[in-house]
Amino acid sequence: MDRHRRNQPFGAYGYNPEGIRIGQDGSRHRRATKVWDERRFRDYDDSLELGTRNIKMALRRLRKFARQGALEEFDVDSTIRETAKDAGLLNVQMRPERHNAVKVLLFLDVGGSMDDHIRVCEELFSAARSEFKHLEHYYFHNCLYEGVWRNNLRRGNERIPTMDVLHTYGADYQVVIVGDAAMSPYEVTHPGGSVEHFNDEAGGVWLKRLCETFPRLAWLNPMPPRAWEYTYSTQLIREIIDDRMYPMTMEGLETAMRELAKK
Template structure:
């Protein structure tokens, strides 16, 4: 008994994940590295590998946001997966078959059995040769029109190492943020105050028990103005790493992200999708005293452009920021040698700007603490 590869067969080609991802991008689905890593991580944990149908279902759950996306995913599977399934060789069912005992009808049955054994053996040899040739010629990945692939048919060569290599490790960032402290005593009195106990004993002459005081905790707060969309799309994983490092560094619930596109003026937004907008001065005035401010943006250096309109509007925003926050810092994901001739070079003369390196983060935190103020870039103003 034989059967062909169907949608219920286990997924044995991990390279199909990347092939489907590429096909969906060609068909216009907005997928990036984050979406691919999400699917790859789920596959490494064993989700969606039970069958091709489960794999398609997982792609729908992770990547589809509308019925149109469902149709695009179905079309991609019809282009990539279905032709590959049709090229699967026949698989022999190895389950034993029970035959009923037969009684010879005549004396010539033995001769007939001998005459049948020879062609049957030859048929088995030919089937084995055909199956071997079919496995050697089978191409594991195909398109709408199956063609010869330039890649090796060995699935081991289709593995992609997608381990992120961050400019600054997550734990290094978390350790750096812990240095930014504003210790205050707040909350219930749970800490033994030795000096207060001795002082009361000296005043009364009688030991009336220990004196307690509130514990000292870090009350530093941070306001993040994050550039969203456009040239900042490739840096979305880095921005997510910063927010994750703040939570790991003890700032959970004590940092507030607001978003903008290119220029934080006149409005900033409470959501990454740039909805629920409010005027920048209103957001700044609602921050608690002692809050630090950090701007995350490439300032036009990612595309290597200089824009007068962007420069002037950003200067207007910096006027409100400097009036409310004494030590703001601009964090630029692009290296310093890429700032030259762009809007970032001009803005570095208006606000301290650091690059996305371990030293840059240390300088940023020291500047916010007031321990070491970052100088502004000097030089002639950039002209278009």
């Protein structure tokens, strides 16, 4: 009887590979296809001081990326100095912009299995916020659907239609998605597959639209690459985004930034 109860598709604190979780204070096996509870996520901290050597090195890679193709701006101090040296003959001096005009759209997976990676996500978010003058960020859960949000405390009331995001920013924006890509495959492949709500279109449909709108895209995955092959949803997403998924390591970030810098 107890064994039968543990395997029932509805309830809490049991095990079912495709169950619906109700009345449980957190995830245990991360197998639920639906969660019928109010879930509260918190925003990532974009003011966090970077604390590890690898993330600091990644920040340098982001800086290098930000300066590629930088426009020049008028350097007032150098122009005055060089003009004085030339006995008043105007000698205009230019310099690379301190903050590049690179435009970045950052999509952050939050909640659920991503709770294991809060620290590294906050460090990356903080680095990106400090480096990119034109940075816009949005949150999602598990997979991209018809709505995203900027504030996790108000995500139930202030969702932004994903289609509006696709129509607001130009193709010159470069997209960075941060997420572990670990979920029920139904979230990627089927309408109604979302763990939290009924989605009219599969998550994979929205990911394809994102790729079509923004050709320069990279997905950063905090899980090690050796784990990707064991998660079917990760394989599906890699196929949709043309295998532009990179680990959140120094080498992975460098490769991702190089990919984004391609014309």
